[in-house]
Amino acid sequence: MNGFEGLPLWISIPVALLVMLGATLTLIGALGFVQLSSFYDRLHAPTLGASWGTGAIILASSILATYLQQRLVVHELVIGLCVLVTIPVTLMLLGRTALLRDRTENPTALPEKMRNSLDAEDAAQQEQEAEERAKQSSA
Amino acid sequence: MSGMILTFALGYAQLVIAIAACLAGSRILLGPRAQDRVLALDTLYLTVMLLFLITGMRLGSVFLFEAAMVIAVMGFVATVALTKFLFRGEVIE
Amino acid sequence: MIRLIPHPLLSVCLVVIWMMLTAFSPGHFLLGSAIALFAGWAMAALHPPSIHIRRWSVIPKLIWTLFFDILQSNADVAKLILTNGRNNRRSAFIFIDLKLKNPNALAALAIIVSSTPGTAWVEYSSASNRLILHIFDATRADHYHHVLSDVYEPMLMEIFE
Numbered sequence: 001m002n003g004f005e006g007l008p009l010w011i012s013i014p015v016a017l018l019v020m021l022g023a024t025l026t027l028i029g030a031l032g033f034v035q036l037s038s039f040y041d042r043l044h045a046p047t048l049g050a051s052w053g054t055g056a057i058i059l060a061s062s063i064l065a066t067y068l069q070q071r072l073v074v075h076e077l078v079i080g081l082c083v084l085v086t087i088p089v090t091l092m093l094l095g096r097t098a099l100l101r102d103r104t105e106n107p108t109a110l111p112e113k114m115r116n117s118l119d120a121e122d123a124a125q126q127e128q129e130a131e132e133r134a135k136q137s138s139a
Numbered sequence: 140m141s142g143m144i145l146t147f148a149l150g151y152a153q154l155v156i157a158i159a160a161c162l163a164g165s166r167i168l169l170g171p172r173a174q175d176r177v178l179a180l181d182t183l184y185l186t187v188m189l190l191f192l193i194t195g196m197r198l199g200s201v202f203l204f205e206a207a208m209v210i211a212v213m214g215f216v217a218t219v220a221l222t223k224f225l226f227r228g229e230v231i232e
Numbered sequence: 233m234i235r236l237i238p239h240p241l242l243s244v245c246l247v248v249i250w251m252m253l254t255a256f257s258p259g260h261f262l263l264g265s266a267i268a269l270f271a272g273w274a275m276a277a278l279h280p281p282s283i284h285i286r287r288w289s290v291i292p293k294l295i296w297t298l299f300f301d302i303l304q305s306n307a308d309v310a311k312l313i314l315t316n317g318r319n320n321r322r323s324a325f326i327f328i329d330l331k332l333k334n335p336n337a338l339a340a341l342a343i344i345v346s347s348t349p350g351t352a353w354v355e356y357s358s359a360s361n362r363l364i365l366h367i368f369d370a371t372r373a374d375h376y377h378h379v380l381s382d383v384y385e386p387m388l389m390e391i392f393e
Contacts, residue, residue: 004142012141016148019193023152023159025306026186030159032313033166033182039175040352041323042166044309044368046182047349049159049189052306057152057189061196061204068199075253076192079208083185086215088346088353090181093222095354095366098174100226114325118357118364 011067015060022056025049039098043091050087054080149197156193160186177221184214236269238276241283243268283336283392290390297383302348309349309368324370325354328363328380337392344384351376 004012029048036042058076065073099114107115116124163186166179188210195203237243243265250264285291312321332338338356345353345365350372355364367376 004145007141007145009141009144012144016144019148019152019196022189023155023193025310026189027155027159027162028310028313030162030182030186032309032316033179034162034169035313035316038323039172039178040325040354040366041368042175042178043352043366044349045313046178046185047347047352048306048309048313049182049185051302051347051349054185054189057192061192064196072256075204078249078252079188079192079204079211081249082208082211082215084343084347086211087185088343090215090218090222091346092342092353093219093226094174094178094181095352097222097226099354101172101174111325113327114364118355118362119359122357122360 007067011063015064018056018060018063022053022060025056026053029053040095043095043098047087047091050083054083146197149193152193153190153197156186156190160190173225174222177218177225180221181214181218184210184217188214237272239272241285242275243272246271285391286393287390290387294384294387294391297387298344298348301379305348305350312369321368322370323366323368324373326365326367326373326376328365328377330361330363330385331381332385332388332393333361334392337388340388340392341380341384345380 026049029045032048033042033045036045058080062074062076065076099110102110103115103117160183163179163182167176167183170176188207191203191207191210195201195207246268247261247264250267251260254260254264312319330338330341332341342353345351350368352366353363354366356362365376367373
């Protein structure tokens with residue numbers, strides 16, 4: 001039906017193992033995504049599927065296609081590259097968004113040192129230092 | 140022998156990734172907050188893309204690969220647009 | 233030369249991706265090169281800061297380190313998720329003072345941090361050069377401090393600065 005019968009074992013076993021590894025990691029990521037209780041914890045769950053879940057599956061697909069077509073087939077790696085570059089952007093944006101929304105809506109849920117943004121904290125510190133300097137110079 | 144191993148592995152992977160997609164989808168419904176839903180949408184896009192890749196391997200078809208690639212790019216654009224909306228649209232103004 | 237190919241790195245990457253997506257044939261090579269050339273000109277019109285890679289020799293080492301780091305963190309995070317509820321794992325925010333200033337190096341660091349399971353990039357302030365990470369396992373805070381400032385940061389500085 002799909003030409004898998006004639007494959008040698010040294011191709012089919014690594015491909016099978018890689019596919020199963022990738023799929024299982026993706027499932028564990030999704031499981032964690034449902035189980036974990038806070039948003040920031042859940043932010044870590046998709047990276048399992050995005051890193052080795054995707055990596056193992058595209059590697060398996062590439063090996064299989066290369067053997068079946070008798071030429072180097074690496075177009076799957078472009079998908080890997082795409083995911084590798086785009087996932088950090090979405091996760092960073094989501095992390096920043098969640099932090100911003102938590103700070104404006106319910107800052108008490110955040111740890112004490114996280115309630116002000118870094119820039120605001122730096123500005124406050126500089127102001128304080130400037131005040132101290134002014135005090136010292138006047139004294 | 141080889142055919143049996145690969146058919147089993149690919150069948151298992153299809154099942155497992157379909158379950159993962161359902162779990163990600165359930166988080167879209169559960170929420171509780173907007174950023175959870177957006178993150179769930181991103182995860183759903185990723186798992187469905189993997190499902191397309193595996194189905195493509197099983198059927199030996201190149202077209203599903205191209206679909207997977209389009210999904211990967213579209214998922215990124217959708218998530219960034221939604222996140223930008225959350226970042227600028229609701230809270231600040 | 234600079235006028236003709238304003239962004240050589242981008243153009244080479246585009247040709248390589250084009251060749252990966254299609255069959256390796258001279259015709260596709262020509263078509264891909266033409267597209268890469270046009271993309272380079274289009275990019276030049278946007279005036280992005282140019283990328284200067286000082287030392288290419290460090291890049292394979294970086295990729296190699298990252299490969300094993302991602303593998304290791306995948307196993308750790310998967311174990312923690314599977315035993316969730318029975319272990320007393322706690323997550324935490326950690327603050328890291330960075331020495332990197334180059335925007336391209338920071339982008340590379342963001343990719344490294346986000347694609348490694350267990351760490352998430354939450355906030356960065358360019359004024360004070362401080363970074364907030366969210367880590368999945370609070371007991372490994374020292375490990376992440378060490379890995380980021382002693383392993384990845386020197387490598388990125390060698391490559392970009």
